[in-house]
Structure formats: C-alpha cells, structure tokens
Amino acid sequence: MSQPQPETVPSETTPSHYTHGDRILVAIDCIVFGYDEEIGLQLLLVKRHIEPEKGKWALMGGLLKLHENLDQAAQRILHRLTGMHDVYLEELKVYSNTQRDPVERTISVTYFALINIHNYQHQITDDYEAHWFPVSDIPELIFDHTQMVQQAKERLRYKAALHPIGFELLPERFTLTQLRNLYDAIYETELDKGNFRRMILATDLLIRLKEKDKANSKKGAYFYQLNEEKYRENLTHFLSLPAGYKNFNK
Template sequence: MEQFYNDYDRLLVSVDCIVFGFDEGELRVLMGKRKMDPGRGQWSLYGGFVGANESVNDAARRVLYALTGLKDLYMKQVGAYGDVDRDPGARVISISYYSMINVADYDQAQQQEHDVAWVNIEQLPEMYSDHRKMVLKARRMMQEKISHEPIGFNLLPELFTLSQLQQVYEAVNGEEVDKRNFRKRIKEMDFIEKTDQIDKLTSKRGAYLYRFNEKAYKEEPNFKL
C-alpha cells in the first residue's frame, strides 16, 4: 500500500467491550483485573487493538467472541475516547461498544479462562483509565433505547416470566415500575407471546412463561414503555 501520510504521527486504535448481563434481579457488567502494565491489577473492560485489515466493528465482534464464545450478539457503539493522556502506555484512541447477553448462555469455562467476573452496575469499582465512564454512558444509552426498542430480551432466556421481564426494565433503569401498568402495557403487545408452559423453578405459585416473537415485532415496530 502506498504511503501518503508519512508526515503525520501514528496512533493506536483499540476497542473496549462492555458486556451487560442480568442475573438475580441485577444488571451486571463483565470485567476483570488487568494482567499487564500500565494499570496492572485495576478493574478493566475487555478489549483489544484494531488490526490493520479489519474495521472497528469487526474488531469489536472479534473481541466479544473471544470473551464470550458467542456469535451474533446485540452490539451498539457507545463512542470514541481519545483524551491525550487516557492511556499512559501510548497514544491510544478507543472505540467502545456495549453488548447484552443472557448470563446462562455464558460458559463458566470462558469466564474462568479470562478471569472475569459479573459486577453489579450499582456497585461499580474504580476502573482503569476512562472505562467507568464508558460503562455509565452505555447504561444511559440502554435506558433511552429500552423504552422504545425491545432490547431487554437480549438479557433474558428464550422463555421468561413477566416478573423477570419487569425486573430487567427495573434493573436497566435503576428504579421500580408500577406492576399493574407494566403488565397492562405488555399484554397489549402482540409480539410478547404467552405460552402454555409454567415456570416452577423461580415461581412458587407457578407463573406462565412468555416469549419474544421477532417476526411479529417487525410488523409492529413502534412501541413505548
């Protein structure tokens, strides 16, 4: 490849991936402690540098797959972080992304291999560089989007109870919702289907299980909670 920009500085570009999960009524973030300098031992997101022959989106998908072993994950770009002194190791510009997964789909072996943990977003520790800012901005984006797009289903198993669905919305938004109004609104949505199966594990009385019908949603794409 012919070089046209030899008179300009070379910068490193990385991606940092924020993986959200939902478990035991809590919104959690997958993170670990850095095993390299600078910042060794500090809580950090999982990331990597962008290769010369890949887009930033492809780099994020590669990093997410390496971390989770899961493909075709929901993924949205959060933003670019480029303060001159954000990384004491070098001049690094980072593009951050957030993703949402069902915790039960995440293999424990993968978690142990990468030595990462699910941390309650309400109890975030201090983190390396600007990683904490990335997480908080990603949550704000989720809060805005979950009110008019069905992204919350990415955090749930295929079959779920209405209580679980309500808990997801509460965990993402950080506040309780009115149960009666929430269920009334949900039952008006044709793309949330009631099945004839009963949850006997998490519900003592036995609650009906529901599923998200993506095809039906595409026919009724506009909704608001």
C-alpha cells in the same frame, strides 16, 4: 474529504497512501451487561495483567486489526471473552483524549453489549481473569473506563425506554414478572404490575407459550418468547415507560 493529500498527485492515478495525518492505534472496549434474577444487573470486567495499572479491573478490549472492521473486532473480542457468538452489540462512542492511555496515543471505540448471563461460560482458558460485578457496585477501573461504564448505563436506560432491547438480557423463555423485574433493575424503580403487562403486550412483540413457570407461584406464570419477526421489524418501535424514565441523557 475524509481522505486528503495523497503522497503524490500525479495527474490521474490513485496514490498508495496519504502523506498528512497520523496513524494511531484503535482500541475496542466492550461494556458487557448481563442480568440475573437474584443479583440484578451485572457488568463483566477483567483483571489487567500488564503494566501500567496491572492488577486493576478493566473493560474487555483489544486492538483493531487491518483486516477487520470495528463490528467484527468487537464480536471477536467478545467471543474470546464469553465464548458467545452473535451478541447484541451497539457502538457507543469514541474516547479520544490524547492523554487517555499513558503508553501510546490510542483512541477507543466503546461497544455496549447485552448478553444472557446464563449463556456465558467461563470457558476461556484463564487468559482473562473475568468477573461479574453488580452495576451498582463497580470497582475502580483503569484509564477512562469508569466514564465509559457510566455512559453505557445511561445509554441502556435511554435506549431501553424506547426500544425493546431488554429481551436480549433474558433467556429464550421468560415470564412477564421476570421481564418487569429486569426493567425495575434497569430503572431502579417498581413499575406497576398491571400497567406494565398491558403496555408490553400491546406491542405485540411477545408470544405466549403453553408452558407455565411454577417456580414462583402455585398458579404459575405463562412463559413468553420474543416474536422474532415483529422484533426485527420493530427495533424502531418503542415502549412507553412512565414519563419519569424519559428524562434522558443523550
């Protein structure tokens, strides 16, 4: 019974609230990943401007309101920060240590977000001092946020090895080399060109476009785009990265 002991137990009427159980604050914290070809996998952080821990870097977050569910809250918070709608979001886990927030008992539901970094605009009237950091070089963070980021990095690797979510980090159109570079960044490795290409094309998730990207070679590399239809069907399907990358953590 997730709902024990209402106030009164009058024979057959629904009570108006529960007597047992404490009401506490529910926060949402977003671990936002972006990817840039030049500088690799990035994490979006904001500078905390209130006490305690004022001036330190933190994940973007907010508090759950009575009128919204958690997914809505996460989208709201992310929109406030990035100006983007319909961001790829996935619930990670709940942090609930009693001492995690020195101000007041708060549990935090973490969300893991993947965005196309080039759609991100610093369009926010700087309420938030936001900044991208390479995932390999994250500054000290408030509370348990460092742990949250660590967990999110593991989840990204775990998930991306099995599910084709990498696309969320790239622009609409991308070359196979770009895609491979992204995976190389996620796994800190160098995947074989030929094998990667075959593996990814075998999923049938990509549509080859007519245009080529001439930026990196004379010959030019075909642009591909995601086969949205197949993608939706196959969020369940999976890639087949080298066995070494399947040494999962979760």
